[in-house]
Amino acid sequence: MSKVDVILTGGAVATMNADFDLFDPGAVAIRAGNIEAVGPAERIAAAYSADEVVDCAGCTIVPGLINTHTHAPMTLLRGLADDLRLDVWLMGYMMPVEHEFVRPDFCWLGTQLACAEMIHSGTTCFADMYYYEEAVADATAQAGLRAVCAETVLQFPSPDALSYDEGLEHARDFILRWKGHPLIMPAVGPHAPYTTTADLLRACGELAREFDVPLHIHIAETAQEAENHRAEHGMPIVPWVKKLGVFEAKVTAAHCVHIDEGEMRTLLHHGVGVAHNPTSNLKLASGFAPVVRMLELGLDVGIGTDGPASNNDLDMWEELRLAALLAKCVTSDPTALPARQALAMATIGGARALHIADAVGSLEAGKRADVAVVDMRSPHNTPRFTRDPDALYAQLVYATKGSDVRDVMCQGQWLMRERRLLTLDEQSLMAEAAAIARKIDTFLIQREESVLSKLLVIGQVAQKKTFEIQVKVRLADGASIEGLLDSSEIVILKPSRRRQYDTYFLFDDPWHNRLRYREDELLDQNGEVQDVVCRLTMTSEGKDREYAKSVLLSRSRFDAPATRSLRFYREYFKPEAEVEVHKERRRYRVRYGGTDFAINLDRLIKPDLPGLFLEIKSRTWSKQDAERKAEMIGELLELFQVQEQELVKPEYVKLAIKA
């Protein structure tokens, strides 16, 4: 009779070994953090004794689940912004908030909170990729969980590195410090092909090989990414990354939603593991990853939750269930990805995908003692059929919930008993997280107080001259601008022809902010489009003053290049209403009396208004100068022989609202 530390006995044991051995009732004997033996309860009882014998009757003993892709500190951003498009979510919310808040203490706290959640639902190992991975590793080790921690490397500045050289240095330092740790496997995390460079990817691959550590990367998450890559590099993502030597390292590729059969074979050939993230892929509408085909080909596919800001939790039971369900409907085959295979993906398959299957992923003698005990005695898990051995897997996959996990052990250390956490103080973690959430709320509330602050946060905004003097006149049919401008007093500086598509976002705020997205097509002499410039202009209406023949607008005005799509701005700014104005414009910069004016000759297409509109405009920072220019505009109108009844006071956008 051999002495061990702990014996778990009396429950069904799903070993997830190569033969998928089930023992019911079975037992697991654990010594010095490792699994000493697994088998039928009677056989273990006959061969081993232990001071601690845990009764698992009514429970199933499974390998601790392995979450192959997450960003643990993002627990602190869980529920911050949802139901948004990826770019709005990422660039409008995640990145500005990360820029402001992500520091080592943030990552440490977020990781500990993540560990609390993961332990509760039976996860004993996860693959992480974030900033300040040092803090992530430290928080994980303190919680007693196992992790592959990849320090993120990006081509542009990140919360923890101003340049990618610095990022690479951080990764190297991190690996040096943590390599050999019993629970933490340091790794390098080049974020994705589209956020790195060829040189950077090559360097990351070399770094991973130099230290024989894993490399974690996002691959082909969205169709856009895959299409852009093909357009830019003339080949799909996977062969391009392969050419850089990256796959010579021990790689785990997250997502792989948009890869073709050839790419799958390349991944297989290089032993690249895949992390499938079904909830995140659905939530961000990234697509349905071809997991059934990958599994058929023999790829090592694990399951991941992705970060809790796009999931919004770290529950692997939900994830493996969704993987099993989704695969059936996507392939129109209800026998696809059966329960046993789904549980395998979340355990031994995940271990293989992370290149750590020699140590974890199944309950086998010699492996680390990473174990979860699942209590099956609840109404939602009743009854249990035993005729078909696969029924146990079906029960675990289709009916069991994270909240059924009773006990969790990692490397022989108890992390949870009877649902009580032993290594973490979850109350204080939750209180600290609530305090951070309040700060983030305050930051965003301030930002979102006005359209301007939302505009400022996404960049490159310049404040423009405050005062605008303008007059608009409806011209009679047949009026010729050349005739009007044919005066010795007027010098034409810069004529141009344009088609302008304006979308006005209207807001119901106290400032009556208005945001104009303008797509300005500059035409050549043949009417062909020469250039397109998109600009975003925000105006807040001040008091207007009317002169005899012109209008003075006093208003703050901000202007920025529109680097993102109209759709992005619509979803980001959420206007109360939208109005479109389309027109053909001949624009003349003219000089009159030593002062510059803009003269526009417009034909309105939307709203479809007959005739031509003549606009004369000028801007200035000075109110006094504005009054002077208003007088000069009066002179110009006289020169053009415009009658007062021809004046049109409202702006185009107001004409459009009326129409």
Add this chain to the structure above:
Amino acid sequence: MSKVDVILTGGAVATMNADFDLFDPGAVAIRAGNIEAVGPAERIAAAYSADEVVDCAGCTIVPGLINTHTHAPMTLLRGLADDLRLDVWLMGYMMPVEHEFVRPDFCWLGTQLACAEMIHSGTTCFADMYYYEEAVADATAQAGLRAVCAETVLQFPSPDALSYDEGLEHARDFILRWKGHPLIMPAVGPHAPYTTTADLLRACGELAREFDVPLHIHIAETAQEAENHRAEHGMPIVPWVKKLGVFEAKVTAAHCVHIDEGEMRTLLHHGVGVAHNPTSNLKLASGFAPVVRMLELGLDVGIGTDGPASNNDLDMWEELRLAALLAKCVTSDPTALPARQALAMATIGGARALHIADAVGSLEAGKRADVAVVDMRSPHNTPRFTRDPDALYAQLVYATKGSDVRDVMCQGQWLMRERRLLTLDEQSLMAEAAAIARKIDTFLIQREESVLSKLLVIGQVAQKKTFEIQVKVRLADGASIEGLLDSSEIVILKPSRRRQYDTYFLFDDPWHNRLRYREDELLDQNGEVQDVVCRLTMTSEGKDREYAKSVLLSRSRFDAPATRSLRFYREYFKPEAEVEVHKERRRYRVRYGGTDFAINLDRLIKPDLPGLFLEIKSRTWSKQDAERKAEMIGELLELFQVQEQELVKPEYVKLAIKA
């Protein structure tokens, strides 16, 4: 200060009323089973007092969830058979087991177990459709839950009715007995268009209108169903059902996966509610229901779990989460079906879909007090952001789990407090369910002991003559059958030409059972296919005895028409191996010496064997007769001048295995 029975206070209140009012902290005052008032906690505290004031700080108070489609008693079949195709699952497992086990006590127990699970996860109302709905209603009312209970009506015999007239009578009796019950709304449940008849559907619609009760029906769950309907009736399902007057009743249509825009508009026009069952649709690979379009059009779409045998649970939180996630990826739009809308579908939308929104579905004064209190203080639900009011819905939809529900009340009666059930003894329910599961396991184990018992259970099997005498000869090239049969001693009774595609299922059981699926194409004189007959033949090998010139096979032999697909049988019987034999056969029924023989002249295509094979066969129930016929076969061979070395002993299937 007005006195009420209970005040829930201090939590966020998500009313799900028309304005989606949120009160945080809010309170709900309850009197005599109804909601008396809802509002900010302070306002309620100022206006009402109660003996029972429940502190809901840190919780969210929501309307009890509404499961718009399930088959509650099927909890007892949960996990019985999974990862199977719909027909194998239904006809191979569910129906035979239901036929054997479904009685009123089964339905009562299964429903009570379902109620325990539903209360645990915050569901206060469900729409059911099963057999013995009387027992379902009784079990539900005893548990204190609310339900729309539809008695199933089918065109063919069901576990509780031998004919559809009887089914209709049951439905009428059931409605008469339960109409007016405070918790149970009786209803009529014609199963589906493809399992009923036009007359039966019309009668069900009339019955529902006569008593003003709801009608529950499955519509367009699978593509096959929609295609078959179109082929058979020349129109899609929805207009066909409409023509029968069914939609004049208060209808809830489950699934609606395969309906087009016109059908959606018809449902909308008639106020038909839809029950969307995302998990079941994925698990059975039925397809992705066009819910986003239905919601855009203004249809009342609720969410259902479907029966727990195809889900495998009754957790509405998982279901509403999946509905929200799935819609995004299916429409490639991450802003589709946002969290608030998902929660609305599971509450007020479900109530509308079931035609009971005047009574339940939102927290509003005057409605029934059906309430769930969700504890948000757990790591997976931390932190909480308050900047955006929609964040609360996002938290409930994307992070909250059924196990977070703390208290549940239906019509003012507490069903669960602090996660303890108050109206049900779940331990004894689970024990009883386990006992039934053991019986079902035993039944299926006996059935599955042999291929024969599995074959018998799916019907129309006949045992055939036990003894078969046969001889097979390889003919030289150029041999002519007409030459051989041109003898005055042989009368040709019935010549025919066939192409036969045989698939043999091989089993590793003690009886060496073999199952042959034969697709037998009968050809006309021009070689065109005249008729196709599919048969299933099972043989168990007995001892063979060899005569000088023939082989005696003594074996049990069972034969049945193959009414289902080869794929069905493959998935149902799960053979160890499969072998295919394809051949062209000229078959002659001949009479020789007053005895009938079958003579086959076969050209083997698969395996591709050269030359022609001549078979002479006869069958009998008598061993003595078999010996007589063996002798006669010897005579025939002499007549045909066949040399002994030309004899081929193995059967075709064995030749195929070797090849």
